[in-house]
Amino acid sequence: MEQYKQYLESKGISPSYQRLKILEYLDQNRTHPTVDEIYSALLPLIPTLSKTTVYNTVSLFVQQGLAQMLLLDNVEARYDITVMPHAHLTCSRCGKVFDIDSAQYVQFPQTIEGHTIESYQIAIKGICKNCLVH
Ligand SMILES: [Zn+2]
Numbered sequence: 001m002e003q004y005k006q007y008l009e010s011k012g013i014s015p016s017y018q019r020l021k022i023l024e025y026l027d028q029n030r031t032h033p034t035v036d037e038i039y040s041a042l043l044p045l046i047p048t049l050s051k052t053t054v055y056n057t058v059s060l061f062v063q064q065g066l067a068q069m070l071l072l073d074n075v076e077a078r079y080d081i082t083v084m085p086h087a088h089l090t091c092s093r094c095g096k097v098f099d100i101d102s103a104q105y106v107q108f109p110q111t112i113e114g115h116t117i118e119s120y121q122i123a124i125k126g127i128c129k130n131c132l133v134h
């Protein structure tokens, strides 16, 4: 918990208990959860938690650069604490979202056609290896 506290402080976020628990959840569950999933998982631990608090907290994390928001299926935003550039593969059978080390497969220059690249998202659809064996 102490390292999460220091991490939040280093990003200019005051470390309230709820923010710490949400950060811990994102760190320990790298499944690209939605606000609803984070809320349902933490509610038993924090009965006073509201969905608005979860939403505001993850939005703050995104704004301060310690998480990224993913819009993979145009339905619900998912949150990812891994901020280095990587791609996402969404399985069309089980719906799980997998991290793909995109740098192995694609590389963008810093400047494209006169535009400077700040970040990018690559969304891949497929059938994951777990579903392929079942
Ligand atoms: Zn799958």
Ligand SMILES: [Zn+2]
Pocket (backbone or CB within 6 Å): 032, 080, 082, 086, 087, 088, 098, 099
């Ligand atoms: Zn990811």
